[in-house]
Amino acid sequence: NAGVMQNPRHLVRRRGQEARLRCSPMKGHSHVYWYRQLPEEGLKFMVYLQKENIIDESGMPKERFSAEFPKEGPSILRIQQVVRGDSAAYFCASSPPGLAEETQYFGPGTRLLVL
Amino acid sequence: DAKTTQPTSMDCAEGRAANLPCNHSTISGNEYVYWYRQIHSQGPQYIIHGLKNNETNEMASLIITEDRKSSTLILPHATLRDTAVYYCIVRVAGGFKTIFGAGTRLFVKA
Numbered sequence A: 001n002a003g004v005m006q007n008p009r010h011l012v013r014r015r016g017q018e019a020r021l022r023c024s025p026m027k028g029h030s031h032v033y034w035y036r037q038l039p040e041e042g043l044k045f046m047v048y049l050q051k052e053n054i055i056d057e058s059g060m061p062k063e064r065f066s067a068e069f070p071k072e073g074p075s076i077l078r079i080q081q082v083v084r085g086d087s088a089a090y091f092c093a094s095s096p097p098g099l100a101e102e103t104q105y106f107g108p109g110t111r112l113l114v115l
Numbered sequence B: 001d002a003k004t005t006q007p008t009s010m011d012c013a014e015g016r017a018a019n020l021p022c023n024h025s026t027i028s029g030n031e032y033v034y035w036y037r038q039i040h041s042q043g044p045q046y047i048i049h050g051l052k053n054n055e056t057n058e059m060a061s062l063i064i065t066e067d068r069k070s071s072t073l074i075l076p077h078a079t080l081r082d083t084a085v086y087y088c089i090v091r092v093a094g095g096f097k098t099i100f101g102a103g104t105r106l107f108v109k110a
Helices: none
Strands: A005-007 A010-013 A019-024 A031-037 A043-050 A053-056 A065-068 A075-079 A088-095 A110-114 B009-013 B018-023 B031-038 B045-050 B061-064 B070-075 B084-092 B104-109
Touching (some): A005 A088, A010 A019, A019 A088, A031 A075, A075 A088, B018 B031, B031 B061, B045 B070
Parallel strands (some): B009 B104
Antiparallel strands (some): A005 A019, A043 A053, A065 A075, A088 A110, B018 B070, B031 B045, B061 B070, B084 B104
16 A cells, blocks of 8 residues: 655745645545645644545645645645745645544655745 | 643664653643654654553554653664654644644664
C-alpha cells in the first residue's frame, strides 16, 4: 500500500508565477490536510478537505492560496503570484474515513523556492 | 486542543532506551496523545497514539500517567537513525488540526 504521494518534490518559481502542488492520499483515505513548514519552524495547519469539499481553511492565507480535492485525481494546493515569503516545505497528510482518532499520515513534502 | 510541553533537546547513547517526556496537564477526557517524529526535513512520521492505556507497537511504547497529565515515549533500543525531532500532540477524537509545537530534538550518539 503506497503512502501519501506528493509531487513535485522540489519546485522553483520566480516571483509572480503560479505554483501547483499535488497530493495523492493513501488508498482508501478520503480526508486530506495541507501543512506548511517555514525554515526552522514547526508545521502549521492550512486546510482540511474531503472529496469535493473544503471542511476548514482557517489556516490558509486569505489571498493567493487555494486548495481543492476533486472527485477524481489528486488534491491540489495552488499559490498564485508567489512571493519570496512563500518559500517553504508544504506537507500533505491523509486519513481514512470513519475512525474517531483519525491518525494522519504525511507525505514527503514539496519544497517550494521562490526566487 | 490542549497545549504540550517538551524538553528542547535530549541525548541518548546508541543501543540504550530513549525516554522522551511530554507534559499535557490541561488535557481533556476526549483528547488523545499522539507522537510523531520528523527526520531532517522529511515528512512527519506517525509513531504511536493512546487515550489512557499504555500502548506498544513495533516502533515504540507510550506510557500515559494515570491522571493523563503527562506521558513518555520510549524507544527501547535507540539507533543513529532515530535522531529526529519528536512531537507530542494532543488532539480531540475526530479533530483534524494537528498542532505541532517545537518538539524535542533527540540526538542518538554512537
